[in-house]
């Protein structure tokens with residue numbers, strides 16, 4: 001694609017002037033190249049480095065506007081729509097048309113101009129993210145699942161952006177317009193992918209938009225007259241439950257998801273026990289437990305015990321009942337360690353790693369990932385979270401953010417170090433991202449989550465006719481270490497298990513180890 005920056009068209013000069021003026025007030029100077037201009041767009045508008053690669057499209061858009069005689073400050077949504085379908089005679093248009101990310105580039109550019117106040121945005125100011133953060137908080141307050149709340153807050157932002165792009169002020173909202181939003185094929189720049197939403201996506205958008213509008217009208221987003229507005233029946237949390245949730249957040253510092261499940265569980269049995277704490281007794285709690293246990297799975301029984309304890313501690317904290325009630329129930333043993341983990345035989349791991357095709361970037365990345373899994377026994381999520389700054393080459397160490405946010409440092413083995421170095425030199429695309437492992441195709445974003453790492457491991461295993469994912473490598477390492485005569489404590493340290501009990505599971509596949517473990521229990525007589 002030919003760049004028009006060299007020609008310094010009028011439109012380009014205009015935007016350059018605007019940006020220059022803006023840059024002055026944020027102490028950017030020496031803007032000489034179009035890269036600098038776009039870089040400021042990126043930094044200011046908060047979009048990713050991938051934006052830099054959009055400059056060809058934006059130059060084209062500016063050139064198009066110039067030919068159509070549209071001033072920068074007069075751009076309307078129609079101009080974008082017409083641009084996307086214009087029959088290009090500028091000889092700069094790739095025959096296959098615009099890619100989704102190029103389409104989005106134009107929208108984001110337009111949004112940037114709005115957020116900077118260069119284009120009138122019909123009463124929308126730039127506090128959209130704040131509105132949505134408030135909405136998110138309101139949803140969480142009403143006990144909506146954190147994941148759902150986040151998704152709905154994103155949809156609310158999507159709605160605002162959609163309205164903004166079409167120049168519709170909030171005061172003009174109508175059912176008709178909302179229907180259009182729910183069914184629109186997205187080019188709003190929120191996601192790269194476009195296309196018409198399916199039935200499920202539509203109903204999700206509908207629920208989120210309804211809640212958001214009630215929120216904007218100052219109403220409760222989730223309940224009306226104390227009744228849950230969605231199909232599933234749920235009761236309004238009582239004032240005690242609301243205080244309990246606040247206590248969990250402020251005093252216990254738990255994660256939102258944990259709090260959600262505690263509160264949900266308490267709400268399921270509290271009506272039976274009653275809210276008058278002076279009537280609580282160990283007998284009443286045990287009677288409740290008998291009823292609850294009858295209808296719960298073992299895992300849910302444990303959750304019940306935890307929620308009762310937590311709730312009783314809270315009431316004791318408020319001075320309503322005796323703290324000893326928290327211990328009215330004894331925790332039941334769980335048997336989560338009853339399955340033997342899948343593992344590979346010695347030598348197979350190396351075969352899988354050797355099967356990577358090192359002539360491609362995919363293969364080089366794959367080998368680095370597999371080696372980290374196999375030699376250091378990392379979890380898929382830990383590999384995914386690795387950042388460039390986590391690598392310490394002088395000390396040959398690796399900083400890991402493990403399960404539950406526990407950080408630790410592990411030695412970088414020769415094999416893993418070599419594979420990662422190889423990836424950094426030959427496989428990793430240049431990017432401003434801090435993440436160690438990036439997508440191979442453009443745009444070079446970090447991988448979406450730990451399951452992508454697991455997927456890579458699964459594919460590699462499948463290629464060698466084996467089943468399983470990333471954890472197979474971890475299990476294999478644990479078993480090998482035990483076979484080599486390492487103690488359970490050593491292996492627990494290497495695998496960063498919180499408790500040695502978790503490590504014991506690997507002893508099941510190791511008969512000599514099992515024997516040694518049994519001896520102390522049997523008083524050394526076996």
Ligand SMILES: [Zn+2]
Pocket residue numbers: 060064086087088089090093
């Ligand atoms: Zn054109």
Ligand SMILES: [Zn+2]
Pocket residue numbers: 158162184185186187188189190
């Ligand atoms: Zn959209």
